[in-house]
Amino acid sequence: MRHDLILRVVAKLLIPFILLFALYVQFHGDFGPGGGFQAGVIAAAAVIFYALIFGLADARRVVPEPLVESMMAIGVLVYGGVGVIGLLLGGQFLDYFVLDHDPVHGQHRGIFWVEVGVAITVSGVMLKIFYMFADRGRIDES
Amino acid sequence: MAVVVVLLARSRNLFGVVLLGGVYSFLTATVLVALDAVDVAMTEASVGAGISTVLFLGALHLCKSEDARPARRPWPALALSVAVGAVLVYGAQGLPAFSDPASAIHQHVVPRYLNDAPKETGVPNIVTAVLASYRGFDTFGETTVVFTAGAGVVALLRRRRPGRKP
Numbered sequence: 234m235r236h237d238l239i240l241r242v243v244a245k246l247l248i249p250f251i252l253l254f255a256l257y258v259q260f261h262g263d264f265g266p267g268g269g270f271q272a273g274v275i276a277a278a279a280v281i282f283y284a285l286i287f288g289l290a291d292a293r294r295v296v297p298e299p300l301v302e303s304m305m306a307i308g309v310l311v312y313g314g315v316g317v318i319g320l321l322l323g324g325q326f327l328d329y330f331v332l333d334h335d336p337v338h339g340q341h342r343g344i345f346w347v348e349v350g351v352a353i354t355v356s357g358v359m360l361k362i363f364y365m366f367a368d369r370g371r372i373d374e375s
Numbered sequence: 376m377a378v379v380v381v382l383l384a385r386s387r388n389l390f391g392v393v394l395l396g397g398v399y400s401f402l403t404a405t406v407l408v409a410l411d412a413v414d415v416a417m418t419e420a421s422v423g424a425g426i427s428t429v430l431f432l433g434a435l436h437l438c439k440s441e442d443a444r445p446a447r448r449p450w451p452a453l454a455l456s457v458a459v460g461a462v463l464v465y466g467a468q469g470l471p472a473f474s475d476p477a478s479a480i481h482q483h484v485v486p487r488y489l490n491d492a493p494k495e496t497g498v499p500n501i502v503t504a505v506l507a508s509y510r511g512f513d514t515f516g517e518t519t520v521v522f523t524a525g526a527g528v529v530a531l532l533r534r535r536r537p538g539r540k541p
Binding site for chain 1: 416532533
């Protein structure tokens with residue numbers, strides 16, 4: 234697989250667009266279909282694609298394992314953090330109205346950060362599961 | 376979809392079953408698009424057809440797949456599935472007609488969401504507004520579930536480094 238020229242060239246062409254699409258799905262989720270969960274999965278799929286074509290070691294170099302593991306937790310913390318900020322600003326847990334002077338802007342801001350948290354956790358978990366499966370197979374072979 | 380299901384049931388090769396499962400997921404995604412549930416369709420296409428196919432293939436690679444012999448007596452299982460399917464179809468007769476505005480589910484909170492969500496949250500996509508704002512606690516729980524699943528996989532599959540005591 235590593236010497237397959239066509240696959241490598243096509244992957245190099247496609248992966249930037251997949252990542253761009255993930256960002257579009259993430260930040261356009263307020264207006265069109267999509268949101269944090271879908272964006273996280275698409276971003277993880279881009280990295281998995283990279284790992285399938287170029288090998289697991291290269292993918293690990295691009296997205297190192299400690300980063301993936303911390304992403305899993307950071308996403309939940311971002312989500313919970315939005316809730317706690319709402320508490321600190323005098324609202325209830327996950328109350329977005331207090332995040333800005335204008336309640337509608339506050340809602341928008343709250344939804345935005347919550348979706349960011351979901352995306353980070355989902356892509357972290359998907360990548361971590363893939364890494365675990367792929368890594369296990371490789372060690373068994375050697 | 377029916378063709379894929381028949382092929383799935385007849386296939387004895389796990390590799391083919393995994394790929395057919397991916398095909399089935401894509402078909403489901405198109406059905407969901409036809410039902411105007413684009414958010415769900417996107418999730419189905421990316422998770423069902425993409426990630427889970429890759430994970431199944433990875434698991435297959437670990438398990439050294441081999442062709443199974445044909446099942447000996449498929450008739451009781453077939454009869455059971457047909458019976459369950461018949462019960463489901465019978466139950467579906469009692470559901471309100473598709474996109475009937477007078478049905479119970481469209482009378483409760485849906486009008487409020489549809490009328491007030493764009494004004495209250497400033498987000499035109501109602502699905503996102505409901506998911507992240509009105510049902511924020513549910514989504515928080517969902518994210519935690521995803522995190523817990525990942526942590527469980529890490530706990531189960533992490534290799535202990537050689538020479539370190541378990």
